[in-house]
Amino acid sequence: MNSDLEDLYQQVILDHSKRPRNFGEIPVGAVHVHGDNPSCGDEIHLHVKFAADGAVEDIKFTGQGCAISQASASLMTMKIKGKPRVEAEELAHAFQTLITTDATDSPRALGDLRLMNGVRKFPQRVKCAMLAWRAFEQALAQTPESEAEVSTEPK
Amino acid sequence: MNNADPSAVEWDVIREDFPILRQEVRGHPLIYLDSAASSQKPRCVIEALRHYYEYDNANVHRGLHELSSRATDAYEGAREKVARYIGAASAEEIVFTRGTTESINLVANAWGGKFLKAGDVVLLTEMEHHSNIVPWQLLAERTGIKVRYLPVREEGTLELAELDKWLTPEVKIFAFTHISNSLGTINPVQELCRAARKVGAISLVDAAQSAGHLPINVQEIGCDFLAFSGHKMCAPTGIGALYGRRELLTAMPPWHGGGEMISSVTFEGATFKDAPHKFEAGTPNIAGAIGLGAAIDYIEKIGRAEIFAHDEALVAYAIKRMAELPGIRIFGPSGKRGGLVSFMMDSAHPHDVTTFADRYGLALRGGHHCNQPLMRKFRLPGTTRASFYFYNNRAEVDRMIEILKEVQRFFA
Ligand SMILES: Cc1ncc(COP(=O)(O)O)c(C=O)c1O
Numbered sequence: 350m351n352s353d354l355e356d357l358y359q360q361v362i363l364d365h366s367k368r369p370r371n372f373g374e375i376p377v378g379a380v381h382v383h384g385d386n387p388s389c390g391d392e393i394h395l396h397v398k399f400a401a402d403g404a405v406e407d408i409k410f411t412g413q414g415c416a417i418s419q420a421s422a423s424l425m426t427m428k429i430k431g432k433p434r435v436e437a438e439e440l441a442h443a444f445q446t447l448i449t450t451d452a453t454d455s456p457r458a459l460g461d462l463r464l465m466n467g468v469r470k471f472p473q474r475v476k477c478a479m480l481a482w483r484a485f486e487q488a489l490a491q492t493p494e495s496e497a498e499v500s501t502e503p504k
Numbered sequence: 505m506n507n508a509d510p511s512a513v514e515w516d517v518i519r520e521d522f523p524i525l526r527q528e529v530r531g532h533p534l535i536y537l538d539s540a541a542s543s544q545k546p547r548c549v550i551e552a553l554r555h556y557y558e559y560d561n562a563n564v565h566r567g568l569h570e571l572s573s574r575a576t577d578a579y580e581g582a583r584e585k586v587a588r589y590i591g592a593a594s595a596e597e598i599v600f601t602r603g604t605t606e607s608i609n610l611v612a613n614a615w616g617g618k619f620l621k622a623g624d625v626v627l628l629t630e631m632e633h634h635s636n637i638v639p640w641q642l643l644a645e646r647t648g649i650k651v652r653y654l655p656v657r658e659e660g661t662l663e664l665a666e667l668d669k670w671l672t673p674e675v676k677i678f679a680f681t682h683i684s685n686s687l688g689t690i691n692p693v694q695e696l697c698r699a700a701r702k703v704g705a706i707s708l709v710d711a712a713q714s715a716g717h718l719p720i721n722v723q724e725i726g727c728d729f730l731a732f733s734g735h736k737m738c739a740p741t742g743i744g745a746l747y748g749r750r751e752l753l754t755a756m757p758p759w760h761g762g763g764e765m766i767s768s769v770t771f772e773g774a775t776f777k778d779a780p781h782k783f784e785a786g787t788p789n790i791a792g793a794i795g796l797g798a799a800i801d802y803i804e805k806i807g808r809a810e811i812f813a814h815d816e817a818l819v820a821y822a823i824k825r826m827a828e829l830p831g832i833r834i835f836g837p838s839g840k841r842g843g844l845v846s847f848m849m850d851s852a853h854p855h856d857v858t859t860f861a862d863r864y865g866l867a868l869r870g871g872h873h874c875n876q877p878l879m880r881k882f883r884l885p886g887t888t889r890a891s892f893y894f895y896n897n898r899a900e901v902d903r904m905i906e907i908l909k910e911v912q913r914f915f916a
Contacts, residue, residue: 351530351863354860389886390872414885415856416853474855
């Protein structure tokens with residue numbers, strides 16, 4: 350078996366892609382961001398409910414796409430649900446650093462998300478891994494209960 | 505075409521003409537099944553480019569010196585070859601372009617810009633490549649023409665029973681692909697051109713997927729325009745052609761201005777050369793045209809009917825072997841098709857399949873294949889596509905099947 354592939358598609362990642370956690374919608378009181386990856390058709394609908402102090406009170410997603418994009422979304426929701434805003438922002442930043450640089454010392458706070466660093470060896474798949482996070486960053490920038498679109502392609 | 509005998513051709517000897525195929529990728533022998541995106545190049549084409557640059561390189565139609573006349577002869581000689589290759593009445597009907605995309609843009613701008621007005625209809629089909637959709641949409645924004653699409657049936661063929669309904673008197677041009685790059689469907693181009701003519705519309709055939717794969721004769725097809733790309737038929741990138749019926753090319757204004765295309769220029773204005781030169785402003789892709797000429801010689805030596813029979817047998821074999829796999833959906837017509845097959849696996853998304861295959865040296869294409877509207881219609885996130893050419897063989901198909909089995913085990 351090819352070791353790069355095993356790094357990319359770790360068991361945990363395959364598991365999340367097949368059984369995504371926090372899969373669903375938050376019908377009221379949430380920010381909704383539609384994220385898509387036009388070059389390959391991956392998409393997610395991210396729903397984030399912020400508490401009065403800005404913390405991520407609840408987060409859910411639906412979507413379709415490759416194993417990487419869906420597992421990344423699932424892992425992300427697990428990690429940031431319940432986190433204070435500042436911490437969620439730091440995680441988003443740390444995740445991007447993790448999969449786009451060669452840095453070896455990724456913050457422990459990322460936990461299971463560190464398993465996604467196999468993507469580094471597959472530059473064409475980085476945007477699959479980033480899709481959910483781009484949507485989350487957009488959600489952070491939104492006013493409460495608003496809607497937005499993001500894309501991994503430069504406009 | 506039907507009496508071609510592909511078994512008389514030594515395909516494994518021909519494969520040796522392609523140096524690139526001899527390599528390993530990621531520690532595995534390269535299996536290149538993405539020729540519908542771009543074909544590989546035989547040594548004779550690479551050699552023709554090298555020869556041109558080492559001995560004959562100069563600008564065309566300008567210099568009075570020896571090299572310039574050699575370059576001009578070679579460039580115009582390539583135009584003659586293209587004309588013969590597609591059965592045009594004369595070389596004046598061949599415009600060199602960068603490829604199919606530029607050829608279609610030329611027609612949309614020069615012909616469409618002059619002859620279409622608000623309310624006129626451009627009829628396309630739902631299986632068109634983006635390059636035969638977007639130029640017309642851009643024109644529609646400028647001029648108020650309407651763009652309509654002949655539907656594609658679930659099985660991947662055109663809804664021919666509705667042809668008369670869609671070919672209304674407002675339709676001024678019917679533009680369609682010869683072979684679908686995502687479904688493999690071979691459209692009945694002769695019949696479509698005839699139907700267009702009956703309502704007074706002109707026709708444009710997108711031959712990107714057919715020009716290197718089966719015999720083409722524009723006069724038999726009865727089309728007014730035909731567009732193709734060199735790089736999908738053994739020639740270099742950046743060269744292709746537009747065939748246009750002489751009358752139409754003559755009536756069309758130029759679309760790019762510059763050198764090469766004028767007869768005389770004053771500060772007040774210019775007069776233009778005749779077609780095809782009025783459509784070739786600036787220094788053209790001389791080496792590319794010469795490479796295309798070499799590719800045509802090469803393909804004709806093998807025989808297009810033989811190539812088609814080879815590809816058809818290989819894709820039939822691939823489909824038969826793929827049908828042995830559980831959880832796989834194969835798209836496109838069950839009857840005659842071009843040398844490509846698109847599929848979906850229940851266990852893995854097309855991008856995961858393609859990434860996985862790549863690590864085993866197998867080049868497949870995953871995605872929407874520049875057919876987003878069609879994928880949306882069929883509610884597909886994209887497909888994985890294997891496309892074949894005459895240098896591919898059964899052993900490669902067998903290896904692909906093994907790798908697809910591996911995909912299923914891995915993602916199960
Ligand atoms: C059916 C079809 N039309 C048009 C094109 C565009 O060709 P090119 O990119 O060479 O201009 C392609 C190639 O991808 C194609 O398959």
